[in-house]
Structures are given as structure tokens and as C-alpha cells.
Amino acid sequence: MKTLIFSTAALVLISTLYLGIQGAWSNNDDPSHGLGKWQNMKARSTGVAPVTNTLYAEECGSCHFAYPPGLLPSFSWQKVMTGLADHFGDNAELDAQTKQQITKYLTTHAAESSNYRRSRAIMYSLQATDTPPPLRITDTPYFKREHREIPNRIINLPKIGGKLSRCNACHQRADKGSFNEHEIVIKGLGPWND
Amino acid sequence: MKKILPYLIMATITALPITVRPNTSVGLQEFSAERGKNLWNQKHTISGQTRRCTSCHTGNPRQAGKHVRTGKMIKPMAPSVNSDRFVDHKKTAKWFKRNCKWTMGRECNEQEKGDLIRYLKSI
Structure with missing residues (x-):
């Protein structure tokens, strides 16, 4: 009987530890997703959500720095992705499926959907203008101000x-x-x- | 003998030389490294700019290139120094489409693609 109690207790302890470690190791794509208020505040104080999508990182990052999607609003990403045959002077055409997957990643992780500090600053700077959002990150008012x-x-x-x-x-x-x-x-x- | 027969067959298949032959029934000529080399170095004027393969890949495909606009490093194109080249069909097709359009203002035809690959594989 004693053995049974001990082994049950040991099993419970081990599984608790295991689940705990799993939780700590699990990779959450979006740090602001599903977190408590305190952690959300922490997420807000840092730069911009890093790139998490490997397809985007490979396809776009093979020619240039893979810009974090949180640096432009979805309006701009949508426009960039519909004009890949003339991508700022380069041909960057993708097959239909890849294009659709990357567009989805960029637009769902765009500046207006992010709680990160730089994303909010870019959105705030764009709201102060009457013109539609630019296609280049370097043309956003916040970027220009920071680099002037x-x-x-x-x-x-x-x-x-x-x-x-x-x-x-x-x-x-x-x-x-x-x-x-x-x-x-x-x-x-x-x-x-x- | 029965036990090693399947291995023998597999070894024979693996050892068979795999060479891409042009489909001459659709008017293609035997691919030529020399024609490929000429195409690699040929200048084109697109949107008032002089463009050629070497604009990004340099005149020596055995060395790393540099994207002419973004400055990003491009690994060598010659399979003799970069074994990742021309093994993924989808990737090869994507870059031919993009880069022929940028460099020449149109897509490359099958003859040109074959000649270019023959050249890059020959050095």
C-alpha cells in the first residue's frame, strides 16, 4: 500500500514538472498573444515583433533584410504584395500560393495589429496625415523623424x-x-x- | 546472390549518369556552355539601365555576388562551389523567371535556360 502511494505521488510530481518545463519551452509566435496584463505591458515596451514566418524570411529575406511586418500597416503590405512584378524596380514575382501565404502573414501581423512600441508609434504618426500610408517603411513620418x-x-x-x-x-x-x-x-x- | 541482388540493382541505378538532354523534337539544339557564357555576359538596356547577369552575380560565377540594389550577398552560382544550385526545380524556375525579366525584359526560353545551366555547371 505504501509503495502504491509513494509511486502515485512520484508520478504526479514528475508529470507536474514535465508539464511545467513544456510550458516554459513552448514557443509562442506572438509574445503579446494570450498573456496576462503584466506580460502585455512588457511586450508593449520593446521594439517590434521579430519575423516568425520562415516562408517570408526565406522568400523575401533572400534579397533584402526581412522587414518585420509590424513596421507597416496592412494597407501597405497588401499593396506591396500586389505589385511584386515591379517591386521598387526589381522583379520579385512569387507563385500564387506562396504569395497568398506571405500576404496573410504580413497583413495579420501588420502595425495596426501589434502592441509593440514601434508599431504603435508608426500607426500614430500615420494617423496624423491625410495621405494614404506609404509603401516604404522609410517614408513613414515616424521613421523619417527618428532618422532626420x-x-x-x-x-x-x-x-x-x-x-x-x-x-x-x-x-x-x-x-x-x-x-x-x-x-x-x-x-x-x-x-x-x- | 539473392540477398545482394537488390543492392546491386540499386547501385547500378545510382551510378547511371543523369544528363539533361534537350528535346530536339521541339526545335532545341544541344545545350552549349559557350552560348551560355555569352548570354551570362551579354548587356541589355532596360528602363535606361545597362543590365546583365553579372550586375549581381559578377563575371565569375564561382565567386559570391552582391545584389545591385540591396547590397545583400548572393552565394556563388556555380554548382562546383555551391552544391545547392540547380537541385530544387521550383527554386530554379522562380529565379529564372524573375531574373530574366529584370535582366532582359522578358522570360528566357528553354534554349537559353539550358545553355546557362550548361555553362554554370561547366566551370
């Missing part, structure tokens, strides 16, 4: 290439969705001291 102090001599460095579209040329943790200005290291120039 950068002199041309830096923008024209070979690693940056004359445009501000290579996020990870300066933001070393851009792929993690972090655009903190204290983490900026400009390739070929060193840390950025504002």
Missing part, C-alpha cells in the same frame, strides 16, 4: 548604400526586432554617439 539627424556622409557610406533601407547595417539587433539607439553600430564607422 543622420548626415548624408553617413548615409552615403558604401555599407549603407545611400538609402536607409538596410536596417541591419546600423541596428545590430534588427533581426530580433530591436531598434534601440544604444545598440547602433555603423558598419565601417563604429558605435553611433548621438
Whole structure:
């Protein structure tokens, strides 16, 4: 009898531990999804949700930095995805199925659906204008404001290439969705001291 | 003998040389690495720009290239240094479609694609 009680107790303990570990290990795609208020607040304070979709990361990231979808509203993503035959001067056509899957990922994770700080800032800046949202992240009022102090001599460095579209040329943790200005290291120039 | 027969058959099948032959019944010529090389280096004027394969992939397909607009690194195109090239049909078809349209303003035909692959596999 004693053995039975002990073994039952041990089993319960082990399964509790196992379930606990599983919970801690499980990967949640969207950190703001299904969390309590405290965790939601924490999610709000960071940059932007990092890219979680491997199809998007592979298809779009093979030519350029895979921009987190939370940096543009769904209106813009929809428009970008319908014009892939002339994608800012490049041909980036996809087959119908891939295109549909990527469009779904981008539009459901767009800025207006995200609670992250940069997404909310971009949406807020767009609401203040009368024009429809731009197709480029670099054309959003929030982006322009945040980058207005950068002199041309830096923008024209070979690693940056004359445009501000290579996020990870300066933001070393851009792929993690972090655009903190204290983490900026400009390739070929060193840390950025504002 | 009975036991090793299936392995022998499998080994023979694996060892058979797999070569892509053009379908000459639809007017294709034997693929040519030389024609492929010429096409690789040929200049085209599209939207007022001079474009060619080498704009991104460089004149030496055994070395890494660089996307002409985004600056992103492109792994070498020659299968002799990058074994991932021309093994995934869907991927090959996608890039031929995109890049022929950008470089030449139209899709490549079967002859051109075959010649280009023959060239890239020859170096």
C-alpha cells in the first residue's frame, strides 16, 4: 500500500514538472498573444515583433533584410504584395500560393495589429496625415523623424548604400526586432554617439 | 546472390549518369556552355539601365555576388562551389523567371535556360 502511494505521488510530481518545463519551452509566435496584463505591458515596451514566418524570411529575406511586418500597416503590405512584378524596380514575382501565404502573414501581423512600441508609434504618426500610408517603411513620418539627424556622409557610406533601407547595417539587433539607439553600430564607422 | 541482388540493382541505378538532354523534337539544339557564357555576359538596356547577369552575380560565377540594389550577398552560382544550385526545380524556375525579366525584359526560353545551366555547371 505504501509503495502504491509513494509511486502515485512520484508520478504526479514528475508529470507536474514535465508539464511545467513544456510550458516554459513552448514557443509562442506572438509574445503579446494570450498573456496576462503584466506580460502585455512588457511586450508593449520593446521594439517590434521579430519575423516568425520562415516562408517570408526565406522568400523575401533572400534579397533584402526581412522587414518585420509590424513596421507597416496592412494597407501597405497588401499593396506591396500586389505589385511584386515591379517591386521598387526589381522583379520579385512569387507563385500564387506562396504569395497568398506571405500576404496573410504580413497583413495579420501588420502595425495596426501589434502592441509593440514601434508599431504603435508608426500607426500614430500615420494617423496624423491625410495621405494614404506609404509603401516604404522609410517614408513613414515616424521613421523619417527618428532618422532626420543622420548626415548624408553617413548615409552615403558604401555599407549603407545611400538609402536607409538596410536596417541591419546600423541596428545590430534588427533581426530580433530591436531598434534601440544604444545598440547602433555603423558598419565601417563604429558605435553611433548621438 | 539473392540477398545482394537488390543492392546491386540499386547501385547500378545510382551510378547511371543523369544528363539533361534537350528535346530536339521541339526545335532545341544541344545545350552549349559557350552560348551560355555569352548570354551570362551579354548587356541589355532596360528602363535606361545597362543590365546583365553579372550586375549581381559578377563575371565569375564561382565567386559570391552582391545584389545591385540591396547590397545583400548572393552565394556563388556555380554548382562546383555551391552544391545547392540547380537541385530544387521550383527554386530554379522562380529565379529564372524573375531574373530574366529584370535582366532582359522578358522570360528566357528553354534554349537559353539550358545553355546557362550548361555553362554554370561547366566551370
